[in-house]
Amino acid sequence: MPKILLIEDNEMNRDMLSRRLTRKGYEVDMAVDGQEGIDKVMSNRPALILLDMSLPVKDGWTVARELKADAELGAIPIIALTAHAMEGDRQKAIDAGCDDYDTKPVELKRLLGKIEALL
Amino acid sequence: MFNSLITRIGLVSAVVLLLFMASILAFLHANRISAELVQSLQDVNQAQAEAGELRQQIDSVNRQLLAMEALADPDNEIWISESESESLQASLDNIEAGAGRIREVLAAHEVDERSSSPIELLLQAWREQVRWLSGAVEPDIDGVDEERLGPQAVGADRDVAARENRHPRLEQAREQVGEQVMQLRRVAGSLNESLDEVVARSSRLIQGVFMVSLLIVIGAGYPLVRHIRRSLGALTEGSVKWRDGQTEYRVPELGRDEFGELGQHFNRMAAQIEEGMAELELARTRADHANQSKSEFLANMSHELRTPMNAIIGYSEMVLEEAQDDPEARAEEFKADIGKILAAGKHLLALINDILDISKIEAGKMTLYVEPIDVVELIEETMTTVRPLIEQNDNRLTFRHDLDDVRIESDQTKLRQILLNLLSNAAKFTQEGQITISAECRREEGREVLDLTVTDTGIGMNEEQQARVFEAFTQADSSTTREFGGTGLGLTICKRFAELMDGDLVVASAPGEGTSFTLSVPVRPELETEDAQDSPPSDAQTEAPVDSRGRVLVIDDDPAARDIAGRILRGDGYQVLVAESGQRGLELARQARPDLIVLDIMMPGLDGWQVLEELKRDPDLSGIPVIMQSMLDERQAGLDKGADDYLTKPVDRRKLTEAIRCLLPESEAGRVLLIAGDAGSRDQAAELIGDIDVEIIQTADIDEAKSMFARQSFSLVMIGQHPGTDEVSRFMLDIQGTAETRAIPMLLLKPDGVEENRIDQLRSYLSEQSRE
Numbered sequence: 052m053p054k055i056l057l058i059e060d061n062e063m064n065r066d067m068l069s070r071r072l073t074r075k076g077y078e079v080d081m082a083v084d085g086q087e088g089i090d091k092v093m094s095n096r097p098a099l100i101l102l103d104m105s106l107p108v109k110d111g112w113t114v115a116r117e118l119k120a121d122a123e124l125g126a127i128p129i130i131a132l133t134a135h136a137m138e139g140d141r142q143k144a145i146d147a148g149c150d151d152y153d154t155k156p157v158e159l160k161r162l163l164g165k166i167e168a169l170l
Numbered sequence: 171m172f173n174s175l176i177t178r179i180g181l182v183s184a185v186v187l188l189l190f191m192a193s194i195l196a197f198l199h200a201n202r203i204s205a206e207l208v209q210s211l212q213d214v215n216q217a218q219a220e221a222g223e224l225r226q227q228i229d230s231v232n233r234q235l236l237a238m239e240a241l242a243d244p245d246n247e248i249w250i251s252e253s254e255s256e257s258l259q260a261s262l263d264n265i266e267a268g269a270g271r272i273r274e275v276l277a278a279h280e281v282d283e284r285s286s287s288p289i290e291l292l293l294q295a296w297r298e299q300v301r302w303l304s305g306a307v308e309p310d311i312d313g314v315d316e317e318r319l320g321p322q323a324v325g326a327d328r329d330v331a332a333r334e335n336r337h338p339r340l341e342q343a344r345e346q347v348g349e350q351v352m353q354l355r356r357v358a359g360s361l362n363e364s365l366d367e368v369v370a371r372s373s374r375l376i377q378g379v380f381m382v383s384l385l386i387v388i389g390a391g392y393p394l395v396r397h398i399r400r401s402l403g404a405l406t407e408g409s410v411k412w413r414d415g416q417t418e419y420r421v422p423e424l425g426r427d428e429f430g431e432l433g434q435h436f437n438r439m440a441a442q443i444e445e446g447m448a449e450l451e452l453a454r455t456r457a458d459h460a461n462q463s464k465s466e467f468l469a470n471m472s473h474e475l476r477t478p479m480n481a482i483i484g485y486s487e488m489v490l491e492e493a494q495d496d497p498e499a500r501a502e503e504f505k506a507d508i509g510k511i512l513a514a515g516k517h518l519l520a521l522i523n524d525i526l527d528i529s530k531i532e533a534g535k536m537t538l539y540v541e542p543i544d545v546v547e548l549i550e551e552t553m554t555t556v557r558p559l560i561e562q563n564d565n566r567l568t569f570r571h572d573l574d575d576v577r578i579e580s581d582q583t584k585l586r587q588i589l590l591n592l593l594s595n596a597a598k599f600t601q602e603g604q605i606t607i608s609a610e611c612r613r614e615e616g617r618e619v620l621d622l623t624v625t626d627t628g629i630g631m632n633e634e635q636q637a638r639v640f641e642a643f644t645q646a647d648s649s650t651t652r653e654f655g656g657t658g659l660g661l662t663i664c665k666r667f668a669e670l671m672d673g674d675l676v677v678a679s680a681p682g683e684g685t686s687f688t689l690s691v692p693v694r695p696e697l698e699t700e701d702a703q704d705s706p707p708s709d710a711q712t713e714a715p716v717d718s719r720g721r722v723l724v725i726d727d728d729p730a731a732r733d734i735a736g737r738i739l740r741g742d743g744y745q746v747l748v749a750e751s752g753q754r755g756l757e758l759a760r761q762a763r764p765d766l767i768v769l770d771i772m773m774p775g776l777d778g779w780q781v782l783e784e785l786k787r788d789p790d791l792s793g794i795p796v797i798m799q800s801m802l803d804e805r806q807a808g809l810d811k812g813a814d815d816y817l818t819k820p821v822d823r824r825k826l827t828e829a830i831r832c833l834l835p836e837s838e839a840g841r842v843l844l845i846a847g848d849a850g851s852r853d854q855a856a857e858l859i860g861d862i863d864v865e866i867i868q869t870a871d872i873d874e875a876k877s878m879f880a881r882q883s884f885s886l887v888m889i890g891q892h893p894g895t896d897e898v899s900r901f902m903l904d905i906q907g908t909a910e911t912r913a914i915p916m917l918l919l920k921p922d923g924v925e926e927n928r929i930d931q932l933r934s935y936l937s938e939q940s941r942e
Contacts, residue, residue: 061477063510067484074491134476156480159487 053098053170054078058088058114059132060106064155068101071159077166085109089117092124099169101162104133104144112147119148128169132157175394175427182390186383193379200372207365210278214358217275221351224268225344228292231261232340235299242303255304262293262300269293272350279357288342295339401429408436417444470643474521474658481514517657524659527774528642531666535729538581538670539750540695545620546576549607552586556593564602565626567593571609578620578693583751583775584667585691588675591660592624592687599685600628611693618693619673625686631679639677640665664689671695719743720834721762725755725781726770726799731819735768738823744830752776756784759791766834768826769813771800779811786812795833797826842936843884844868845875845898846919851890854919858888858929862936872897876904879911885936890919 055077059065069079080095082088085106092100100118104111111131119125131144134155144152151165235258238250250258269289401424411419417440424433485507493499530536549569560567589607596605606625611618631639643658661675668675673691722744724735729750736746747762749755753776759767767785771778778798785791795814799821808816815829844855847870855866864885869875872894887905892898905911917932 063481063514064484067481067488071484071488071491074495134473134480155476156483 052076052078054080054095055099055101055166056080056082056088056091056095056097057101058082058085058091058106058111059101059103060084061103064103064157068157075159075163085111085114088114092118092127097127099166100127100129101166102129102131102149104131104140112143115144115147115149130162130165130169173426175398175429178390178394178427182386182394185386189379189383189386193376196375197372200368200375204365204368204372207361207368211358211361211365213275213278214354214361217272218351218354218358220268221272221347221354224265224272224289225347227261227265227268228289228340228343228347231258231265231296234258234261235296235303238303239299247305249305250300250303252304255300258300259297262296265289266293272354276350276353276357279361281353281357288339288346292339292343397425397427397429401425401433405429405432405436408433408440412440412443417447467642470658471525474643475518478514478518478521482511482518485511485514521657521659523772523774524657524663527663528659528666531663531670536666536670537729537750538584538695539754540579540581542577542579543582543585544576545573545578545609545622546571548582548586549589549609549622552589552593553607556590556597559594560597560605563597563600565597565600565605566603567605567607569607569609573609573611575611578691579695580691581671583753584671585689586753587775588664588667588689589622589624591664592689595660595687596624596626596628596685600626603627603684614690619690620693621688621690623686623688625684627684630681630683630685631677632681636677636679640675720765720830721745721747722766722768722830722834723747723749723755723758723762723764724768725749725752725773725778726768727751727773728770731770731821735821735826738821738826739768739830742827742830744834752778752781755781759785759794760788763790764794766830767794767796768830769796769798771798771802771804782808782811782813797829797833841884842866842886842888843875843878844888844890845872845892845901846870846888846890847893848891851888851919854890855888858919858932859936860933862933864936872901875901879905884914886932887914887916888919889916 055072057065057069057072057079059068059081060083065081065083069081072079080091080097082091086108088100088102088106089109091097102111102114106114109117111133115129115131118127118129125148128150129148130151130153131147131149132153132155133140133144140154141152150169153162153165238254238258242248242250269287273287404421404424408419408421420437420440421433424430489504489507489511492504527536549571553567553569557567593605593607604627606623608621608623608625610621612621613619640661642662665675668689668691671691672695673689675687675689677685677687679685719742722739724732724739724746726732726735726748727750732748732750736748739746747758747764749758752773755767755769756776758764769778769781773781776784778800782796782798785794785796792812796812797815797817798808798813799817799819801819803816803818805816805818814833817825817829842855842859842864844852844866846852846855846868852866852868859866866888867878867884869878870892887902889898889902902916905914905916915935
């Protein structure tokens with residue numbers, strides 16, 4: 052099964068999403084801040100990245116920009132996850148290079164649809 | 171006064187005008203003089219013409235006379251005719267008139283004439299001659315000549331002499347006329363000279379006036395015009411600059427005249443406009459800032475609410491999924507996840523409560539309930555509450571104060587909330603440290619202020635963090651929430667509460683050295699607040715309890731809800747007490763012992779559940795029926811915890827009154843007070859009353875009986891076996907001695923029973939009372 056990297060600082064959300072994705076058969080790797088996320092992308096080469104935007108150390112927009120700037124890593128699809136459901140948040144994520152966007156609370160079915168579409 | 175522009179223009183104009191008027195007068199005068207001169211000249215000219223004529227006439231008369239003389243011969247009595255004589259006379263008259271006029275003209279020009287001129291002498295001689303020739307008289311030459319003609323005229327022959335003598339006279343007359351003509355010519359010459367002079371003088375005058383006027387106009391008018399042009403230019407430039415938004419521009423000094431004044435007014439106006447614009451700009455900036463803060467608050471709130479919702483929904487879904495996938499799973503396996511759901515739910519509730527508090531403060535609906543408080547007691551109570559939290563991080567908590575008077579007047583609930591918040595913050599951000607509460611009084615601006623300071627030795631804050639610490643949803647950094655929890659609204663609310671209490675909350679801190687928050691509140695509020703003025707206890711005292719169907723205590727933090735419930739209940743004849751917080755509700759319940767309590771659940775501070783728990787724990791209060799009401803339907807939980815009924819808000823009038831009627835049966839009229847110390851008396855009383863719907867309240871304590879009597883009404887007092895006979899009889903005397911209670915019947919229960927007919931009487935009385 053494909054490997055997904057979940058970069059999320061909120062423990063509950065990380066726990067929840069990783070467990071649910073694992074149950075759906077994905078292999079889930081986790082990172083708690085932006086820098087750790089980038090490091091894990093480089094070392095573990097996931098098939099897809101779920102990226103929270105408000106992250107400590109390095110925020111999600113920076114992470115997305117840095118990854119997309121790399122020729123090889125830029126090919127890995129990124130889905131932005133944010134609790135900011137305000138107008139313009141989606142565009143901000145897409146502008147940073149994310150391939151898709153979803154709001155929290157996560158609706159698993161919708162998110163799975165997006166993941167499958169990108170894989 | 172000469173600074174005035176108008177005065178200056180007026181002065182110049184007046185001078186020029188006066189000059190012109192003077193020149194016009196001078197011109198008129200010259201005109202008149204020259205007219206007179208011209209008239210004189212004409213007279214002189216005429217006189218000259220007449221002088222010429224006069225000479226001809228003299229010659230003509232001379233010729234006629236010579237001719238007539240030659241013809242006339244008096245000796246033969248040959249005379250000239252009468253008509254000829256008359257004609258001659260007329261000619262002579264003419265000559266005389268002409269000579270007279272010439273003389274007049276000359277006299278007018280001051281040329282002296284001899285008194286008897288040669289012409290007059292000639293005319294006189296000629297008149298004699300005419301008379302003689304017409305035969306009227308003898309010629310009398312001598313009489314005439316003696317004096318006038320001199321010695322030459324005296325001759326031998328009168329006629330010859332007369333003839334001869336006529337020539338010198340004639341010549342003399344002719345000379346005179348010639349002389350006169352010469353004189354007239356001279357006069358005319360001098361007249362002409364005068365006329366020339368007058369004309370020349372008047373033209374010189376006019377030129378002079380013109381030149382002077384021109385000089386004045388140029389000398390005074392040019393600087394004036396230049397000044398006006400310059401001033402108007404400056405003012406125009408100013409208004410153009412102001413129009414283009416350069417409100418800081420000022421018109422230069424324009425002198426001390428009207429323009430100078432106008433310039434000053436313009437500048438003053440510009441200053442006012444500038445000031446107004448600056449104020450508007452400031453107001454707009456403030457409004458923009460406030461608006462931005464609101465938007466930020468909303469965005470943050472949305473985010474903050476979503477985060478726990480996310481956990482609640484996510485974990486719930488997950489638990490459901492896991493339960494579906496694995497039907498064999500045991501509750502144990504879900505425990506941790508459900509715990510997380512509960513924690514997130516509690517956090518969400520805390521958030522909502524805080525947001526409600528903030529919006530209530532913002533809407534100005536948060537009111538104070540000011541009452542006397544023992545500060546030390548309040549602090550010690552609060553310390554007890556937070557002690558477990560303090561000890562979690564191995565912190566020590568101490569309290570020190572140097573207060574002489576520990577009593578202040580303030581809002582207890584809000585003070586407690588602030589203290590709790592400060593203490594729990596200190597506990598959260600301090601590890602193995604010291605937390606200190608200190609209280610001291612000081613005077614500030616003529617009032618006494620109490621400073622409560624909570625100091626910790628925790629992680630502290632830098633200046634930027636301190637600046638934002640009272641802003642909503644700002645915590646030291648985003649990881650703070652994860653590490654330490656909290657809604658991020660606590661300090662915002664505390665600050666607002668402090669301001670609401672006419673006090674302040676300030677922070678002092680340094681990173682790594684700890685933090686200290688100081689709350690300053692007035693020891694006594696400046697003004698009695700509205701709440702304190704119509705505080706519930708006074709309400710309770712004004713209404714006579716005997717008149718009501720029962721006493722209901724409404725505990726609700728929402729003033730609108732209190733008001734509605736109060737109106738419904740008062741309308742139904744209940745006496746209503748209100749409390750705006752759980753704490754206050756408990757106090758009132760203890761004080762006033764209501765017959766029923768209507769209790770709201772969602773309240774800041776002590777919520778409805780805690781109040782219910784407290785009520786049920788207190789043996790004195792546990793008997794009071796409680797109706798809970800809330801937006802949420804938690805009926806079963808309410809009933810389980812000891813509530814007697816549960817209503818969902820918004821409160822329906824019918825449901826509320828029905829619920830109360832169920833819990834407070836119309837039993838006041840059918841209430842029987844039994845004073846007895848033994849069970850036998852109660853049985854006896856119950857037997858007596860039978861199945862009539864009345865409540866028997868038994869007590870052995872006369873003091874309690876008295877206080878019950880004061881609060882409730884009874885239909886009947888029964889007195890059974892009681893050791894204190896004296897006390898009982900005093901009580902009975904009291905009842906009978908009080909107007910309101912005199913009518914209540916009293917029955918003494920004797921061990922040997924009551925007569926049958928008395929029983930009937932009693933039962934019919936009680937049934938009647940109970941129906942009412």
